[in-house]
Amino acid sequence: MKKTLSVLLSLAMVVTMVAGCSGGTSSSSSSSDSDVIKIGVFEPLTGANAAGGELEVEGVKLANQLRPEVLGKKVELVVADNKSDKAEATTAAARLIEKDKVVAILGSWGSSLSIAAGDVVKTNKIPAVALSATNPQVTAGNDYYFRVCFLDPFQGTVMANYAYKNLNAKKVAIIQEVSNDYSVGLAKFFTDSFTKLTGDPNAIVSTGNYNTGDQDFNGILTNIKATNPDVIFAPGNFTESALIIKQARALGITAPFIGGDTWETNEFITVGGTDVEGAVMSTFFDDTNPLTEAGKTFVTEYKKAYPDRENIAAVTALGYDGYMMTLDAIERAGSTDPVAIRDALAQTTDFEGATGMITIDANGDATKNEAIIKTVKDGKFTYQDSVTID
DSSP: OHHHHHHHHHHHHHHHHHHHHOSSEEESOOOOOTTEEEEEEEEOOSSTTHHHHHHHHHHHHHHHHHOOEETTEEEEEEEEEOTTOHHHHHHHHHHHHHTSOOSEEEOOSSHHHHHHHHHHHHHHTOOEEESSOOOGGGTTTOTTEEESSOOHHHHHHHHHHIIIIISOOSOEEEEEETTOHHHHHHHHHHHHHHHHHHTOTTOEEEEEEEOTTOOOOHHHHHHHHHHOOSEEEOOSOHHHHHHHHHHHHHTTOOSOEEEOGGGOSHHHHHHHGGGGTTOEEEESOOTTSOSSHHHHHHHHHHHHHOTTOSOOOHHHHHHHHHHHHHHHHHHHHTSOOHHHHHHHHHTOOSEEETTEEEOBOTTSOBOOOEEEEEEEETTEEEEEEEEEOO
8 A cells, every 4th residue: 555655646746747847937947945036037938029038038047147146045037938929928927926936027028018917916916127118008007017128208209309300300100010019109109209399290191000910011101102201110029120111112112210129139130131221229228338337247248158149139138137136126125025025126226237227216117318229230230329318
């Protein structure tokens, strides 16, 4: 009987271990030891936004390598794939909290995915730090969501100013990804700012809508061509945006294209080829012009870790900042209690990140007033200017 019971217990342990390895998360260890602090990394690693998610994870992992401990405990990353899908985002965040028992969550690339997880982190009182999610709704009404990037009202103003002052634009067409909160929000803030700058309520001459995953934009572009805009503002996912520009050039549209931070992935250039040469975007960081000593350290360590890479993506720097700011909060809290970590995050003041100084305001947002303008030149994202708006 004892032998039979022993076999059954062994089988039960095997089943438990297999179950613990499934469910879409991965970590460097399955330990629940009290000397380990688990931090969830909540990102799209498959689906339409995978390239962006991978870049953020890269920054988080580099930061973890440089600072693997806090409060005398090992920090273990638990990575969850939200699959670029809002429903999966909710599930992935819940799994990190309920199954993996993380004390904080980093992510996600894509405002819509972060917004989808908002109620989960708030209800379970687990602090989350968005890395590059710029839509105001990510933190609005949620005391448990923070961010290390600037917001779309600021980014929309930056690009409206660029269109008006640098490109002398008086008429702009907009192409927005209506299934993406980021794209819709940024288009709105750009419109508000550009209309104010020109004093012309009809300065936006055309608005085209598409959904994530669409590939044929000729109908939208044909309508836009008829309005003869000075500039086309097209914030959206990198793949669709690159296809839009390719198809616009094929139709003979020569107007400059400008966009937001989501364009800064290698896929944008790979898909767009020579047609995206000259495209201009706002972003958070440039490795040739780091704003802080922490930024210089980040660049040095990144190049040691990835000597074959030519450029460092801004969202990778934000991933680095999100991890370092969270560990700073854990250290100041002197505790791994998620509510204490939340309180410390909310009190973050003048934290020196790779992307600039970060102070968290009453909404949980990073107060930043500087953006980087980059253009695609010779197949590379190239620094063009730094812009400050007070």
